[in-house]
Amino acid sequence: MARRRTFLLAGAAAAGALVIGWGVTPPRQRLHASAQPPAAEGATTLNGWLVITPDHQVTVLMARAEMGQGTHTGLAAILAEELDADWSQVRVAMAPIDDIYNNLATVVDGLPFHPNQEGTLKSLAGWLTAKTMREIGAMVTGGSSSIKDLWLPMREAGAHARALLVAAAAERWKVPAADITVRGGVVAHASGPQARFGDLAAAAAGQKAPRTPVLKQPQDFRLAGQPLRRIEAAGKLDGSARFGIDALPEGLLYASVVLCPTRGGQVSGVRADGARAVAGVRRTVVLPPRNGASGGVAVIADTPFHAQKGAAQVQVDWQHGPAAEFSSDGALRQLRQRLETAEGFAFHRQGDADKALGSAAKVVKADYEAPYLAHAALEPINATAQVADGRCTLWLSTQVPDLVRSAVAKALAIDESAVEVHQLLLGGGFGRRLEVDYAVQAALVAQAADGAPVQTIWSRAQDIQHDFYRPACVARFQAGLDDQQRLVAWHNISVGQAIVPQVMDRVFGLPGGGPDKTASEGAFDQPYEWPHAYIAHETVEFPWPVGFWRSVGHSHQAFFKECFLDEVALAAGQDPVAFRAALLKQHPRHLAVLKLAADKAGWGQPLAPTADGRPRARGVALHQSFGSVVAQVAEVSVGADKAIRVHRVVCAVDCGYPVNPNLIAQQMEGAVVFGLSAALWGEVRIERGQVQQSNYHDVPLLRMADCPVVETHIVPSTGHPEGVGEPGVPPIAPAVANALAALTGQRLRRLPLQLA
Missing domain, CATH: 3.30.365.10 (Aldehyde oxidase/xanthine dehydrogenase, molybdopterin binding domain)
Incomplete structure (x- = not known):
């Protein structure tokens, strides 16, 4: 099953085209x-x-x-x-x-086509991909x-x-x-x-x-x-709702893990006599670094307390692996160096951007950067497994139950039909539970428990330090203006790791092929009517695990693109909303969202100071992702200690038919909190392959006292419903950064946002 799914993700649309009789029929019933x-x-x-x-x-x-x-x-x-x-x-x-x-939709939407692109190729690729996903997705x-x-x-x-x-x-x-x-x-x-x-x-x-x-x-x-x-x-x-960590099958034991502090490392030697001497400890298990996990040692005990106490007594010799010399600072230096010569894979071309830049009356240039980020969901990584009589039963929170089943079956060398998955509520996912590492680890722990069910729980620090991270990325922009201050050219190259090839390897054991759209999404697939454009991404490989983080490439590419667009508007001497509107003449849906947000926010009207007399400013951002269009206007002030305070966020969204307006508003509010936490403080620092952060004190979440008022305005629509869970995240960082530039004159081009 895993290999058949890999066939799809590596290019099933092209292969499906060979099966003409099958390809022209509709997808099978659902x-x-x-x-x-x-x-x-x-x-x-x-x-x-x-x-x-x-x-x-x-x-x-x-x-x-x-x-x-x-x-x-x-x-x-x-x-x-x-x-x-x-x-x-x-x-x-x-x-x-x-x-x-x-x-079917998520893979069809992952095909590397521009939203404006129409024609037989796009239609055929989407049609065949949907059919293939129905069968082997x-x-x-x-x-x-x-x-x-x-x-x-x-x-x-x-x-x-x-x-x-x-x-x-x-x-x-x-x-x-x-x-x-x-x-x-x-x-x-x-x-x-x-x-x-x-x-x-x-x-x-x-x-x-x-x-x-x-x-x-x-x-x-x-x-x-x-x-x-x-x-x-x-x-x-x-309290009756059951999350993954609430699974309590009869006879349950618990396991704590000691993971290699270097991401991706493994055990070379272990001394566990001290752990086995702890009352309540049953046994210890050496864990290999499967499916992208770091290797380690699990301690199985009667209670979580005894498992944790036993784990503290384990002494391990580590083989630290290829990430031992990796650092986040070094990675950013390499990305900046590559940016100097990068050409990348062009996801979007329009006209001749280089020629248009060469004849422009004014050229605006800027580089942008974004760091690695952890998912840091509220429910830490956990899974419960029981292996008995040649079968495995799992109770867990996952976004991919069938992929979990396949991976566990392979790890235990049993048939998929012998693996039963009980899928429970997730206490946050954000993409982390698209991975299967923790499920495989829990199954291997349970395999050593003589038929008893075992719940394997990671600590918060282990969750943050053994994640699959949002990739760090750098981008270079050039924009050309003519002598009437109109945008005539847009040139953008970004450099960073690609996610899909890594996922293909650790989940399926096979290399991924073709360009990874997630690396450039948010940069190339936007509605702006650039007369001449070149938008590309160059992939760099590092010995560091990356994965899907809420809104994926849009999360940083929107920051780059929308902030630079404000810079170009300033260079042209134009209002940021008006400048964007002039680039959306053929996109009435996007223009309506932009105008709705601006009108509801009072764009262009005087903004009263804060209660203590500090000035405030507005910033705007517009972004399309996952089929939906979201515009946000942020009202921002700066404290005496240079602390950034966001007071109000006005959000306009067109997500097609609004199935439940309450849920849409809730998701926009949650996205603002999630995205704002990352924009203000989110960063994972890595030294010698080891993540330096460990908990919410150094991976902060926005507190209630600091939350802005979020107003959501939904554009009426009878169109097909589009995405809601992620599209509210990308615009918040650029909206805040653009407000800060208007307020302080400082243009912040790196996340997280920190004033000098």
């Missing part, structure tokens, strides 16, 4: 699973997405992880809308692993794609089940199906008879549904588009 999803006794499964119980509850099967982004609420509402269910009777449960639940939660990918399958699942219920009622009551209505979980006929879903479910399972379910028009929606309360909120409030 309604019925290859095996009937499990259901409680007496319950009825009507398709691969929902189960109805005799007491009329509708359980929606979730193929995507819930990590605080509201995916479960949004997806359940979409299905319940077409089913015409009673929202108070809707529940959710995790779906089993099956190909119908594969994520993965159940990935990532790329802000959950609602986007499952918008149609969830609607069809609801409409399909509704048609079955109606058919069952029509047969029972001997009336035409067309005369039957469904609303709020009640199936009724005008002549009087009515029934609830649980009364009809068993009979409905034997009915024949229309081949193509009839879907509602958006103007007829009653649930989708409404600000519904989060479906998992009650469980989080009363």
Whole structure:
């Protein structure tokens, strides 16, 4: 399975083109699973997405992880809308692993095409990639794609089940199906008879549904588009919600790990007598550096306390590996040196940028930098595993349950069918739990526990120091203005590590091929109408693990691009909003978002000082990512100690059809807090292959007292839903930096933002 998925990611679209007969047919159905999803006794499964119980509850099967982004609420509402269910009777449960639940959208969106590019090549690549993902893809939660990918399958699942219920009622009551209505979980006929879903479910399972379910028009929606309360909120409030770290199978033991302090190193010798002498310690296990993890030693004990106490007594000799001479300062020096000669892979060309720069009346130049970043989710890395009788059972938080299953099966040398994955809520993911290292490690620990389940827990410091980091990156910009101060040329080259080849190696054991779009996304795929443009990225390889961090390349490329655009506007003597608007004449959607944010923020109007009399200034940024367009205006002041304070952020977003306005506002607020924490303090410093930070005291999160007021304004739309979880992150750093430049005259070109 792993090798088949790798085939897709390494270029399945091109290979699929050879299979002409297969390629011209539509992707296979995503309604019925290859095996009937499990259901409680007496319950009825009507398709691969929902189960109805005799007491009329509708359980929606979730193929995507819930990590605080509201995916479960949004997806359940979409299905319940077409089913015409009673929202108070809707529940959710995790779906089993099956190909119908594969994520098609995230890989299609990862193809390296500019959003403005149209034509046969792009259409064919997207079509074939979607078809291939349906067959051999993965159940990935990532790329802000959950609602986007499952918008149609969830609607069809609801409409399909509704048609079955109606058919069952029509047969029972001997009336035409067309005369039957469904609303709020009640199936009724005008002549009087009515029934609830649980009364009809068993009979409905034997009915024949229309081949193509009839879907509602958006103007007829009653649930989708409404600000519904989060479906998992009650469980989080009363403590019944189960996260990965809450798994408590009978007979549970606990393991603490001692990991090589140098990232990627391994054990060369161990002395564990001191650990085994600690009361409650069962045994120690040497862990190899599999799937990108650092090697180490695990101590299994009766309680977490005894496991930690035993781990403190372990003495290890380390083989530090190739990262032993690596430092973040040295990496940035090498990136800057490479920037001097870099040409890179051109992700976007328009006209002749070099020629246009050569004839420009004025040329603006600047270099930008961004550091390595850790994910630092609130729930530290953990997983619970039991290995017994040739089988492995896992309880964990993951964004890739099927990839976990494949990796664990390979590590234990058993068949994938012998691995059972119980997917629990995530206490934050941000891309870290797209990796499989911690699951494989937990399985190897459990393999040594004589059949007992073991929960392996990392400390906060281990989580931060053994992450897969957002790559450091540098970029050089040149822009040309004509004698009327109009932008005529845009030239941008960035240099940094590529993520996808590393992921391909550590997850699948195979090299990745082709350009990595994530390295340049946020730079090349933007709507601005540059008459001449050259945008490229040059990949540099370091012995340092990098991974997908919330909004990936957009997280730093947006900072580079939007800050430099402000610099060019200043050089042209133009207002930053007006300057951007002039570059969006053929992009009304983006222009509307920009104007909405500016209007709601009072752009151009005087801004009152702070309560203690300090001046404030506004900064703006506009960015497209994951199909959505977000503009943010930040109001900023600077304290006597040069501390940066963000008072208010006005956010405008066009994310297509707004499935749940509450969730959209919450995600914009969370993105601002997440992105602002990184913008003000986020940085991972590395010396001799060892991360110097260890906890939230040196990887700070924005505190409540420092949080700005965040106002979210949603552009009405009937378009296909687009991403929400990540698009609010990229604009906040440039909006703040642009405000600081307006306020202080200092142009900060490196993250995190620190005033001189």
